[in-house]
Amino acid sequence: MTVWDSGRIARASRLQAGARYAKGKHVARKDATALLEAVIQPGDRVCIEGDNQKQADMLAAALAAADSGKLHDLHMVQSGVVLPEHLDIFERGIARRLDYAFSGPQSQRIARLLFGGKIELGAVHTYLELFARYFIDLTPQVALIAAVSADREGNLYTGPNTEDTPAIVEATAFKDGIVIAQVNEVVDKLPRIDIPSDWVNYVIESDKPFYVEPLFTRDPAAITETQILTAMLAIKGIYAPYGVQRLNHGIGFNTAAIELLLPTYGERLGLKGKVASYWALNPHPTLIPAIESGWVKQIHSFGSEVGMDDYIRARSDVYFTGPDGSLRSNRAFSQVAGLYACDMFIGSTLQIDLQGNSSTVTTDRVAGFGGAPNMGSDARGRRHPSEPWLRAGKEADPDSPALMRRGRKLVVQIGETFGDKNVPLFVEHLDAIELARKLDLDLAPVMVYGDDVTHIVTEEGIANLLLCRDNDEREQAIRGVAGYTAIGRARDAKMVQRLRERGVIRRPEDLGIDPLDADRRMLAASSIKDLVRWSGGLYAPPSRFRNW
Amino acid sequence: MEKLTYRHVAALRAKGTRDQAIVGVVASGNLEVLVERGLPDGECEVEIRTPVEGFGDVWSAVVVDFVGRSSPGGLKLSINDGGARPDMVALRLAQAVRAIEGERS
Numbered sequence: 281m282t283v284w285d286s287g288r289i290a291r292a293s294r295l296q297a298g299a300r301y302a303k304g305k306h307v308a309r310k311d312a313t314a315l316l317e318a319v320i321q322p323g324d325r326v327c328i329e330g331d332n333q334k335q336a337d338m339l340a341a342a343l344a345a346a347d348s349g350k351l352h353d354l355h356m357v358q359s360g361v362v363l364p365e366h367l368d369i370f371e372r373g374i375a376r377r378l379d380y381a382f383s384g385p386q387s388q389r390i391a392r393l394l395f396g397g398k399i400e401l402g403a404v405h406t407y408l409e410l411f412a413r414y415f416i417d418l419t420p421q422v423a424l425i426a427a428v429s430a431d432r433e434g435n436l437y438t439g440p441n442t443e444d445t446p447a448i449v450e451a452t453a454f455k456d457g458i459v460i461a462q463v464n465e466v467v468d469k470l471p472r473i474d475i476p477s478d479w480v481n482y483v484i485e486s487d488k489p490f491y492v493e494p495l496f497t498r499d500p501a502a503i504t505e506t507q508i509l510t511a512m513l514a515i516k517g518i519y520a521p522y523g524v525q526r527l528n529h530g531i532g533f534n535t536a537a538i539e540l541l542l543p544t545y546g547e548r549l550g551l552k553g554k555v556a557s558y559w560a561l562n563p564h565p566t567l568i569p570a571i572e573s574g575w576v577k578q579i580h581s582f583g584s585e586v587g588m589d590d591y592i593r594a595r596s597d598v599y600f601t602g603p604d605g606s607l608r609s610n611r612a613f614s615q616v617a618g619l620y621a622c623d624m625f626i627g628s629t630l631q632i633d634l635q636g637n638s639s640t641v642t643t644d645r646v647a648g649f650g651g652a653p654n655m656g657s658d659a660r661g662r663r664h665p666s667e668p669w670l671r672a673g674k675e676a677d678p679d680s681p682a683l684m685r686r687g688r689k690l691v692v693q694i695g696e697t698f699g700d701k702n703v704p705l706f707v708e709h710l711d712a713i714e715l716a717r718k719l720d721l722d723l724a725p726v727m728v729y730g731d732d733v734t735h736i737v738t739e740e741g742i743a744n745l746l747l748c749r750d751n752d753e754r755e756q757a758i759r760g761v762a763g764y765t766a767i768g769r770a771r772d773a774k775m776v777q778r779l780r781e782r783g784v785i786r787r788p789e790d791l792g793i794d795p796l797d798a799d800r801r802m803l804a805a806s807s808i809k810d811l812v813r814w815s816g817g818l819y820a821p822p823s824r825f826r827n828w
Numbered sequence: 829m830e831k832l833t834y835r836h837v838a839a840l841r842a843k844g845t846r847d848q849a850i851v852g853v854v855a856s857g858n859l860e861v862l863v864e865r866g867l868p869d870g871e872c873e874v875e876i877r878t879p880v881e882g883f884g885d886v887w888s889a890v891v892v893d894f895v896g897r898s899s900p901g902g903l904k905l906s907i908n909d910g911g912a913r914p915d916m917v918a919l920r921l922a923q924a925v926r927a928i929e930g931e932r933s
Contacts, residue, residue, distance in 0.1 A: 764914035795922035
């Protein structure tokens with residue numbers, strides 16, 4: 281007899297094993313590790329919720345404390361490898377295989393564990409891609425998630441930092457998996473229900489609120505004048521001519537500078553209402569002056585940002601909020617929005633090669649990508665037209681008949697030619713290739729492929745790769761904005777000059793940018809305190825950003 | 829401390845009438861540029877004092893590009909460097925020429 285409900289039977293036996301630690305759905309903090317040992321089985325696919333922002337940190341610690349005799353060979357399928365505990369479980373032999381998307385702070389240790397053979401790497405994904413695989417071949421048997429509060433029945437309020445939770449729970453709960461939530465507190469009445477109780481199996485009240493990293497907070501005080509120059513180039517040379525209304529920004533200082541120049545430089549160029557109105561974006565504090573100046577119509581967010589909750593609550597025309605008034609973020613939907621409904625992604629990177637491929641992976645740091653490969657790629661399934669998309673498509677392929685020509689998403693990489701510690705942004709070969717060879721990977725971890733990149737902006741100018749007709753032109757266009765790096769100095773000066781005459785390369789002087797405007801006084805806010813002032817006192821920055 | 833001096837032929841006399849100007853600040857990763865008139869119209873001199881030694885070839889390349897892209901004829905530019913990256917140096921030099929030009933009409 282074929283059994284057609286083995287998953288359901290397995291879930292029942294897991295729940296039975298866990299029942300001795302639970303009163304209803306509620307489990308005491310002290311029993312967290314014992315519960316995990318009871319419901320997880322060796323070899324399970326397990327997701328510890330955590331991305332570049334929120335962390336199910338208590339549950340991560342509880343799993344890391346498990347007996348590796350009972351729990352071993354787990355296959356971790358999770359957005360972020362961010363906390364030390366995420367790697368402790370590999371060091372201790374509890375987990376063996378890893379599929380993930382992002383690992384900012386642990387990027388060096390993860391590289392060591394990969395080289396040491398402690399981690400079997402599946403792949404480094406983009407967020408949306410990993411969520412997609414939750415529904416196809418990487419469905420978690422057990423998900424460990426984080427919520428703000430639960431009620432007695434186990435309904436969850438995930439609050440402003442809802443982020444990945446709905447995607448993880450959907451995949452786990454509806455495929456016979458077990459969902460375990462850590463919550464900051466158990467209350468009688470929730471502000472709103474984000475996850476209904478019958479999708480949740482266990483709730484554990486944590487001894488402290490789950491951790492959230494203020495990753496999207498950039499202190500305007502740290503923005504340099506060369507970053508301001510790159511920002512002016514982007515605004516005048518890309519936002520304005522293409523009329524980019526719908527967009528996503530990365531998290532670097534260059535894009536923070538753009539946000540702070542919209543109400544000043546952008547205003548002077550008469551661009552208000554013509555660019556930067558609709559966003560897939562976290563609640564960046566540096567966007568406050570543009571919002572307050574009436575630039576922004578609507579923002580959908582992947583997550584929240586520490587200190588922004590009251591401001592968001594008071595600006596519900598701009599942000600997505602629930603009936604309780606607080607932000608509703610959703611990483612999966614916002615990534616979809618960034619892929620299909622935005623005309624531009626602009627962000628920074630660590631390395632760009634001569635064909636425009638870029639990666640944040642270096643030989644000793646496997647940082648992962650988060651959302652960048654998704655945002656920074658052309659959506660081949662897109663079918664709706666828009667002005668910037670059509671224009672970019674025409675630049676790339678001027679000879680095809682308009683009705684049959686695909687548009688192109690603008691994918692812009694922006695940065696100074698030299699990064700931190702004078703490390704050049706431009707390289708002959710990406711470190712990612714060397715890493716893939718050493719680890720025997722089938723695929724080098726490339727963040728944005730060169731054939732998706734449409735523009736590269738540095739302080740030296742803009743290279744419009746859409747207008748390049750062959751690989752030689754492409755290479756010289758990139759060398760032509762690579763400044764005084766070895767790549768830049770090895771340019772073919774004559775060819776670069778011809779590219780400039782064709783408008784493939786545009787320098788600040790070609791765009792009529794006055795170098796004297798590259799001045800910190802051009803920023804709408806020059807400090808975190810200025811941002812608080814712009815917000816009317818609603819923005820409450822975390823203490824590490826307060827120096828007053 | 830290293831001192832470097834470059835003299836170049838400049839195609840055009842620098843615009844404007846101001847006698848001198850200063851841009852930038854002497855700070856780590858930054859630099860100050862004093863720009864003065866006084867040289868013949870077809871000449872330009874850039875003098876650099878930098879605490880970081882051994883980057884003469886990069887300085888030389890930055891100065892060559894600067895003379896080619898701006899029109900600094902008749903100018904002497906004195907750089908007090910605080911270990912700035914070439915991208916910052918190029919920006920300050922462009923700013924210096926704009927600053928001595930004065931207000932644009």
